[in-house]
Amino acid sequence: MSATEDLFTHATAGRMEQLAPLAERMRPRTLDEYIGQEHLLGTGKLLRRMIENDQLASLLFWGPPGSGKTTLARVIANATSAHFIFFSAILSGIKEIRDIVREAQDELAYRGRKTILFVDEIHRFNKSQQDAFLPYVEKGVFTIIGATTENPSFEVIAPLLSRCKVLILNPLNEVELVHILRQALGDRERGLGELDLEITDEALAAIAEYAGGDARRALNTLENSARLYSGRTIDLAAVQEAIQQKPLLYDKGGEEHYNVISAFIKSMRGSDPDAALYWLARMIESGEDPLFILRRMVILASEDIGNADPRALQIAVSALQAFQFVGMPEGRIIMAQAVTYLATAPKSNASYAGINAALAEVRRSGSLPVPLHIRNAPTKLMKEAGYGKGYLYAHDYVEGVVAQDYLPEKLKGTTYYDPKGNGYEKSIKERMNWIKNRTKTTPGEES
Numbered sequence: 001m002s003a004t005e006d007l008f009t010h011a012t013a014g015r016m017e018q019l020a021p022l023a024e025r026m027r028p029r030t031l032d033e034y035i036g037q038e039h040l041l042g043t044g045k046l047l048r049r050m051i052e053n054d055q056l057a058s059l060l061f062w063g064p065p066g067s068g069k070t071t072l073a074r075v076i077a078n079a080t081s082a083h084f085i086f087f088s089a090i091l092s093g094i095k096e097i098r099d100i101v102r103e104a105q106d107e108l109a110y111r112g113r114k115t116i117l118f119v120d121e122i123h124r125f126n127k128s129q130q131d132a133f134l135p136y137v138e139k140g141v142f143t144i145i146g147a148t149t150e151n152p153s154f155e156v157i158a159p160l161l162s163r164c165k166v167l168i169l170n171p172l173n174e175v176e177l178v179h180i181l182r183q184a185l186g187d188r189e190r191g192l193g194e195l196d197l198e199i200t201d202e203a204l205a206a207i208a209e210y211a212g213g214d215a216r217r218a219l220n221t222l223e224n225s226a227r228l229y230s231g232r233t234i235d236l237a238a239v240q241e242a243i244q245q246k247p248l249l250y251d252k253g254g255e256e257h258y259n260v261i262s263a264f265i266k267s268m269r270g271s272d273p274d275a276a277l278y279w280l281a282r283m284i285e286s287g288e289d290p291l292f293i294l295r296r297m298v299i300l301a302s303e304d305i306g307n308a309d310p311r312a313l314q315i316a317v318s319a320l321q322a323f324q325f326v327g328m329p330e331g332r333i334i335m336a337q338a339v340t341y342l343a344t345a346p347k348s349n350a351s352y353a354g355i356n357a358a359l360a361e362v363r364r365s366g367s368l369p370v371p372l373h374i375r376n377a378p379t380k381l382m383k384e385a386g387y388g389k390g391y392l393y394a395h396d397y398v399e400g401v402v403a404q405d406y407l408p409e410k411l412k413g414t415t416y417y418d419p420k421g422n423g424y425e426k427s428i429k430e431r432m433n434w435i436k437n438r439t440k441t442t443p444g445e446e447s
Contacts, residue, residue, distance in 0.1 A: 023219035025190040026183070027071050034075055035180050035215075036068060036172045047167060054080050056116060058137055060156065061147045063169025066214025069147035072169070073118040076145070083107040083115040085142070089124035094132045104142045115142040122146035123155035130157045137163055171213020178204050180215055181222050192226055199234040206239045257288075265296060269304045273343035280339050284332055294320040297338055308348035308423035315341050346423025354417035361411065368408035403439035 028034040031041060031051065040047040050056050056076065061069040077084035085100055104115035122130070137144050137160065144164065148155060152166055172180070181204055184191040203225070211218035221242055222234075229238035260282055267275035283293055294316070301316040319338035323331040377387035392402045405412055419425040419432065 021220060022184060022191065022223040023216040026180070026187065026219055028068075028075055029078055031075055031079060034068065034072065035183075036176045037072070037169055040167055040169070051076055051079050054082065056080065056082070056143050056145070058144045058164040059146070060122070060152050060161070060164045060166045061145065061169055062152055062166055063149070064171050064213060065149055066211070066216040066218075067169040067171055068215065069169055070118075070120055073120075073145055073147065076116065077118075080116065081113065082143070083111070083113045085115060085117050087117055087119045089119060089121040094125075094129050097132050097136075101136055101141055104136075117142045117144050119144060119146045121148065123148040123150040123152075127157050130160055134159055134163075172211075172215055172218075173213070174205070174208040177208040177211055177213075177215060177218045181207060181218060184219055184222060192223070195226065196232065197226060197234060198232060200236065202236045203234050203239045206236055206243070210239075210243050260286075260288075261293075261296060264293070265300055268297075268300055268339065268343045269347065271343055271347065273340045276339050276343045277336060280335060284328075284335075290323060290328065290331060290335065291320070293335065294323055294338075297335075297342060300342060303352045304347055304349055305342065305345050306348045306351040306425070307428055308346040308420065308425045310424060312342055312345045346425075348420040348422050348425050350417055350419050350425065357416045361414070361416075365410065368410055371405060371408065373404075374406060399438075401435055401438050 031048065034041060037047075039045065042048065047059075061072065063069055073086070077086075083104070085103065087096070087100065100115075100117060104117070107113045107115050117133075119125075119133070133144055134157075136142055144160075146152075146156070146164065152161055156164075181199075185193065185197055185199060187193050199222075207218055207221045207225070210221060221239065224242035225234050225238045228241050229235075260279055264276060264279035264283065267279055280293065284290070298313070298316040298320060301312040305312040315338055319334050322334045326334060372386045373388065373390040375382070375387040377383045382388075392404050394400045394402050394404075396402075407414060419429040421429050
């Protein structure tokens, strides 16, 4: 490369850096500049020791957007003597792996350097594509560091997952975000320092709260606020203008989908209508399929309420049907009515526990024979074989109750349904106790 070309390259790189968003310009370059994740990078913590000793193992960084996964990889690149290759699952494909392997082998052979391969957004590779990394990780051709916003348990193949240590990166807290924002305001080389701006504590707090743990979002909001406001002090009004509307963290196909629906179900199960309405609102506002929510409510009505309030299932099913008639936005009212009813209804999982216990018995003991006296006998041969012999027709007895065994002989006396005694199940429990006492007498005495 000629001197002129070299000068042009440096000038172009410098111009691109100036044009880059504030969040990109302010990426930390060293461990000392990196803010957050003290549980991994604090003095004596695992990842810090790995970096300082240049002894990295294969890792998976799992954390929400803006928690510093890619930035941490770049910090590692600057801090380690290993050869570092950045590989984006969005921009690159499996065909480039051959070139990476060749490059890593050359680095080890000619320079004696290990290679760290950073795979950004590794969850975007499907399972078969992830297989391509496995043999080279096993042979030690390179150490892999993957970054993902999705739960690795669902998105990373088991063989690769077993060879990597998963490190969880947490959303940045508001104190850490305020610190990052103040750094950006004061940095004259890469930040907004040349503008000599000030910002009110109220505005800082608003940006940090809006960012939801995402440093990139916080810095983008600060940059937009600075552009929108012509004065020297960024106040709350400027921040509110820049924010406009707060986006919700919610991925209908990812982990947050399961986290929020779990919180919704558990709030109803725990008889907290306020929490249930909040999580319902979160899902509605994030664009969740209302029919998915309603189907989960129907399940809860049987699983967690059951016979403690038999009307709960009717209301849940009615809400599902009514929503199909009405749709949104009015459908939210129907959903809210059903949610508050289910949340405040008496709870019992006795039916749910009962079928689980019965299924476990069937899997354990297999196909036990049906007692002869309750078998169907549609033919003469069956009658001669004793099918239906001795069967007592319940309606022939007082109040339709008669002492008779219906379970296989081996399971005689087994209980699967045990009413909790909550709500209407209290009446069911009393009825069952009455039946039990009633059937202690002989059939002949009751006819």
